[in-house]
Amino acid sequence: MKKTEIPLICFEQYWLENGLRVILYPTKRVPLVHVNIQYQVGSSFEEPGMSGFAHLFEHLMFQGSEHVAKNEHGSLVDFAGGRWNASTSKDRTVYYETLPANYLDLGLWLEADRMRSLSVTEDNFENQRNTVIEEKKQSYDNRPYGNAYLRFDELAYSNWAYGHPVIGSIDDLRAADLEAVKAFHQDYYGPGNAILVLAGDFDPKEAFGKVRQYFDGILDRTNPRKPDLYEPAQNGEKLEEITDPLAVLPAVIMGYHIPPIDADDYFAMSLLAYVLADGDSSRLYRRFVYENNWITGLFAGPNQYIGPQLFRIWFQIQADVKQEIVLRALDEELQKIFDEGITDQEMEKARNQVAYRFIERLSTVSQIGDLLSHTTSVYGDPAVVNTQLERYLSVSQEQIREAARKYLVDHNRTLISVVPGRQA
Amino acid sequence: MNRFAPRPSPPQNIKFPEIKAGVLENGIQVLCVHDPYLPKVSIRAVFSMGRVHDPEVCIGRLQLTSEMLKEGTARYSSQSLADYLDRKALDLDFEVATEHSFVSLTGMKDHVEAAVELLAEILQNPSFPEDELEKVKVRWKGLLISQRSDPGFLANERLLCEVFGNHPYSRATISLDQLQAIQRGDLENGLAQIWGAGCFLVFTGAVTIEDALKLADSQFGKFHPETAPSSNDKPLPERKRSAVLVCRPHSTQTRVAIGIRTIPRSDERFLSLRLANQVFGGGASSRLFLNLREDKGYTYGAYSAIRSHHQSGLLVAAASVNTESAVFSIEEILKEAEMMGRQFPSEEELERSKAELAGAFIRRTETPTSVGSLEISRRLLGLPEDYYHTYIPQLQGLSGADVTKVSEDLLVASQMVIVAVSDRESLESELHNFGELKVFDAEGNRLE
Numbered sequence: 001m002k003k004t005e006i007p008l009i010c011f012e013q014y015w016l017e018n019g020l021r022v023i024l025y026p027t028k029r030v031p032l033v034h035v036n037i038q039y040q041v042g043s044s045f046e047e048p049g050m051s052g053f054a055h056l057f058e059h060l061m062f063q064g065s066e067h068v069a070k071n072e073h074g075s076l077v078d079f080a081g082g083r084w085n086a087s088t089s090k091d092r093t094v095y096y097e098t099l100p101a102n103y104l105d106l107g108l109w110l111e112a113d114r115m116r117s118l119s120v121t122e123d124n125f126e127n128q129r130n131t132v133i134e135e136k137k138q139s140y141d142n143r144p145y146g147n148a149y150l151r152f153d154e155l156a157y158s159n160w161a162y163g164h165p166v167i168g169s170i171d172d173l174r175a176a177d178l179e180a181v182k183a184f185h186q187d188y189y190g191p192g193n194a195i196l197v198l199a200g201d202f203d204p205k206e207a208f209g210k211v212r213q214y215f216d217g218i219l220d221r222t223n224p225r226k227p228d229l230y231e232p233a234q235n236g237e238k239l240e241e242i243t244d245p246l247a248v249l250p251a252v253i254m255g256y257h258i259p260p261i262d263a264d265d266y267f268a269m270s271l272l273a274y275v276l277a278d279g280d281s282s283r284l285y286r287r288f289v290y291e292n293n294w295i296t297g298l299f300a301g302p303n304q305y306i307g308p309q310l311f312r313i314w315f316q317i318q319a320d321v322k323q324e325i326v327l328r329a330l331d332e333e334l335q336k337i338f339d340e341g342i343t344d345q346e347m348e349k350a351r352n353q354v355a356y357r358f359i360e361r362l363s364t365v366s367q368i369g370d371l372l373s374h375t376t377s378v379y380g381d382p383a384v385v386n387t388q389l390e391r392y393l394s395v396s397q398e399q400i401r402e403a404a405r406k407y408l409v410d411h412n413r414t415l416i417s418v419v420p421g422r423q424a
Numbered sequence: 425m426n427r428f429a430p431r432p433s434p435p436q437n438i439k440f441p442e443i444k445a446g447v448l449e450n451g452i453q454v455l456c457v458h459d460p461y462l463p464k465v466s467i468r469a470v471f472s473m474g475r476v477h478d479p480e481v482c483i484g485r486l487q488l489t490s491e492m493l494k495e496g497t498a499r500y501s502s503q504s505l506a507d508y509l510d511r512k513a514l515d516l517d518f519e520v521a522t523e524h525s526f527v528s529l530t531g532m533k534d535h536v537e538a539a540v541e542l543l544a545e546i547l548q549n550p551s552f553p554e555d556e557l558e559k560v561k562v563r564w565k566g567l568l569i570s571q572r573s574d575p576g577f578l579a580n581e582r583l584l585c586e587v588f589g590n591h592p593y594s595r596a597t598i599s600l601d602q603l604q605a606i607q608r609g610d611l612e613n614g615l616a617q618i619w620g621a622g623c624f625l626v627f628t629g630a631v632t633i634e635d636a637l638k639l640a641d642s643q644f645g646k647f648h649p650e651t652a653p654s655s656n657d658k659p660l661p662e663r664k665r666s667a668v669l670v671c672r673p674h675s676t677q678t679r680v681a682i683g684i685r686t687i688p689r690s691d692e693r694f695l696s697l698r699l700a701n702q703v704f705g706g707g708a709s710s711r712l713f714l715n716l717r718e719d720k721g722y723t724y725g726a727y728s729a730i731r732s733h734h735q736s737g738l739l740v741a742a743a744s745v746n747t748e749s750a751v752f753s754i755e756e757i758l759k760e761a762e763m764m765g766r767q768f769p770s771e772e773e774l775e776r777s778k779a780e781l782a783g784a785f786i787r788r789t790e791t792p793t794s795v796g797s798l799e800i801s802r803r804l805l806g807l808p809e810d811y812y813h814t815y816i817p818q819l820q821g822l823s824g825a826d827v828t829k830v831s832e833d834l835l836v837a838s839q840m841v842i843v844a845v846s847d848r849e850s851l852e853s854e855l856h857n858f859g860e861l862k863v864f865d866a867e868g869n870r871l872e
Contacts, residue, residue, distance in 0.1 A: 072426060
């Protein structure tokens with residue numbers, strides 16, 4: 001692949017006087033515009049006893065504002081033929097609308113209105129609390145391995161900030177009150193704590209004028225409290241066994257602490273994931289699935305958190321296979337990497353794969369908008385979007401081997417064995 | 425409409441991307457959606473054979489055949505093929521849908537020649553090694569077991585059986601016995617069956633029609649498969665109410681799925697049905713979502729969807745709900761279905777639903793891959809050549825009366841099948857109120 005064939009993401013960047021960071025990516029490819037606003041707050045900002053609040057708050061942002069009634073936000077976007085949604089992670093909360101390009105004003109106005117004023121009643125609050133409780137059941141409690149996933153971060157992280165789940169606990173959700181909603185909005189949901197990205201078919205000068213029209217008048221009253229994400233080094237393997245009444249096959253979830261997302265070793269570990277578990281020729285797939293049929297599903301790779309990361313490995317085991325056999329083989333495969341490193345062919349594969357996946361993320365204006373937003377919050381600079389691939393491609397085989405040796409060691413590992421409660 | 429909301433500027437004309445076509449000497453059609461924006465190309469070989477075309481005695485044959493295509497060819501062993509694909513970052517994908525299937529290779533444009541060559545090799549010279557077949561069966565056994573822990577799968581499986589009876593549209597999966605019964609010879613027959621229905625090739629991305637035709641001709645031009653189109657029209661059961669409980673011990677929610685047989689895509693009422701579905705449960709502004717989530721808080725989300733086949737169709741409304749509210753949720757869904765046929769949708773509902781469908785369509789024209797998918801659907805369903813050019817005007821021309829009429833005809837609550845996946849103790853006594861109740865376990869066995 002020639003480097004020049006990958007489109008450069010040509011963006012413009014501005015700050016309003018109230019602190020709002022604005023990134024514009026104009027393109028005439030399709031008559032759509034993606035409006036993406038990110039508030040730099042996620043579950044890691046929560047205090048103990050308030051777990052799940054950042055995510056619950058995301059739901060409340062659709063319950064009405066000064067000029068927009070309950071549920072009208074989505075309805076107005078639907079009326080325009082647009083698509084909308086939101087998501088909360090450990091580090092950030094993102095809201096977006098992808099609209100026909102002639103509805104840019106609508107997207108900006110809707111986001112500005114709920115940034116300026118949120119209007120939530122007790123009834124709406126109660127309703128969304130119930131909705132989130134059902135979301136937790138649907139996504140975790142009623143799903144095989146769901147609660148093991150939630151437990152995993154609690155066990156792996158000593159620091160509660162990343163250890164507790166984004167979805168929160170039902171007890172904490174039930175205890176949340178409306179007063180806290182108002183305070184949370186004031187502390188985190190202002191222009192000084194937000195990144196607005198527009199991607200799509202617009203004239204940048206005109207679009208920036210519209211951004212100013214809708215957002216300039218919003219005072220910044222935010223007072224964000226940055227969480228302490230410090231994670232002490234792990235000095236011993238953490239093991240736990242969970243019996244899951246909904247699972248029919250055993251599974252293993254494990255993770256190794258690795259450095260933050262902007263560290264060189266993070267890039268090395270990302271490439272290692274391709275060698276270990278991406279594709280039918282990867283080392284673990286070949287040994288665990290192709291040669292021995294020990295497992296039915298496999299994943300390996302790092303998180304995308306801003307702070308301390310985990311390199312995760314997950315596999316689901318066939319009913320008649322002992323977990324010890326798979327774990328012993330995993331140790332052997334890792335030892336081979338420690339001793340011999342990875343081959344030239346594996347390196348070529350990992351580089352081609354990472355380049356291809358990167359290009360895949362540039363397919364739509366929504367993807368580019370989200371990539372710019374994510375890159376800005378993680379690296380502090382949207383321009384990294386144009387250099388990130390180079391950084392992956394410049395990782396050497398020796399770096400990968402060294403990183404594997406450094407991090408994929410037992411005393412740095414957390415492992416949960418899930419025992420099925422139902423007979424296969 | 426909100427009186428404060430800014431009005432839109434004048435809309436731009438939506439132009440459906442151009443799709444170029446050519447034909448190889450052996451009759452294989454080649455389509456191309458050229459878009460050089462990303463250095464990426466996808467090639468799909470599309471066949472009008474799907475799960476329903478498996479013979480009764482060999483259900484699962486096409487799925488296993490497609491899976492086995494990557495387990496070796498005349499030139500490659502299973503492992504050397506995997507090495508080659510991964511080294512070049514080529515994504516090999518298979519899909520065996522209800523009435524069609526495809527095999528695709530996607531990758532960087534530098535590898536387009538290798539991709540076409542490999543696709544031809546996989547499709548024309550698979551070796552179906554016996555030892556690989558046995559391995560694949562073991563792998564599939566685990567997956568077939570695992571899917572039975574998913575409440576969504578269990579609800580869909582039972583709903584299809586209830587709605588379509590013995591018709592092949594009822595096939596959601598295969599049993600472990602059916603898997604074991606498939607032999608190597610069946611795969612060869614499966615491959616002949618795939619080719620027998622005819623094939624067309626779809627190139628999308630950074631490739632021109634001229635290059636696509638050259639590449640296709642070099643790898644597929646000399647191939648002359650025997651064609652033997654088959655019809656699979658079989659009698660469909662009458663539409664009638666039934667209630668099913670699938671017992672999934674330790675469930676913390678109830679998965680509710682309510683469905684009814686509808687119409688094939690060729691039916692002239694299809695677009696009206698699509699619009700009615702949008703009003704009913706097609707999105708987060710629809711009646712089901714606003715009622716069950718936003719008003720009642722019973723669920724994280726409640727939606728409906730339509731599926732269309734050659735001979736028939738299906739509408740399903742589904743939600744994962746708080747078990748204490750499961751019966752209320754079923755009642756509300758049935759009530760909403762009834763209302764669809766009784767009252768015209770409001771002007772606002774109608775216009776919003778049209779805009780949602782039009783907007784979703786426009787977004788699907790954003791990438792060459794999704795444009796290729798639209799064209800594949802059009803061809804497989806036998807829709808007119810100008811279908812996508814007239815789609816939005818036709819949608820705009822529908823009235824509230826069209827929506828109500830099609831709902832009255834098709835969303836008949838008294839004929840809907842109700843499936844609940846939950847703990848037995850929680851719901852069994854109450855579900856009797858919805859009609860003759862059948863109870864199954866999670867393995868698909870009927871319980872007394």
